[in-house]
Amino acid sequence: MYNGNGGFGTSVSLPFSISGRGISALAQSKLLYVEEALEICSRYRCKVFASIVEKSAPKPAENYLRKDYAYLFERFFYYLDDLRPESIGIVVFDELEKTQSHLLVGQMDRYFKETATGRHRSSLLIPEPFFVHSDLTTGIQLADLICYVISWGFRLPSMTLPARAELSPFANQIAQLRNRSVRDVDGNPSFQIWSFAYIQDLRTQGERAEGGPEIEKRQ
Secondary structure (H helix, E strand, O other): EEEOOOEEEOOOOEEEEEEHHHHHHHEEEEEEEEHHHHHHHHOOOOOOEEEOOOOOOOOOOOOOOOHHHHHHHHHHHHHEEEEHHOOOOOEEEEEEOOOHHHHHHHHHHHHHOOOOHHHOOOOOOOOEEEOOOOHOOOHHHHHHHHHHHHHHHHOOOOOOOOOOOOHHHHHHHHHHEEEEEEEEEEEEEEEEEEOEEOOOOOOOOOHHHHHHHOEEOOO
């Protein structure tokens, strides 16, 4: 399991020793497992949506929905909109600490009820999120795995941190799972919006006006 601090796994005491060759074989089997998991996603036409946020990104006040969530909902909505009328979207989160969960539910409630954009998107997105335990939910485990590869191995041209070269094959597989929507934006009827957003400022427009410009890359 992804531990949220840049690594996978738990500490396990084995009743036997593993040789160097055995460790290498185990590592290779894990890599093949990841490759096959991503191949299954491709085979079943799964789509990946991601907001990639710098650790140093300024954060908004607690009563506002963070921009990484807003951009995820935007891209998810475009995907569902292109599938009309067959689909409706649900939002599933790995369970957070209860206070954080209540805070996020409240932010989403205000977004979907009190903003015109949110009300429009609630026509295709169920505005009430579901919370599950990741260790009991395969879909969340798969999302954790993909998030790990994106964090350490996927890079857009505007991103400056180095990627781990050994994750490049998996990053390429994930790149093929991105969704592309075409919308009329600023007079361009063929503007492409990819399902990955690179965000360096999570604040609202009003907050940014006090603290500097927003930088966001649509990919």
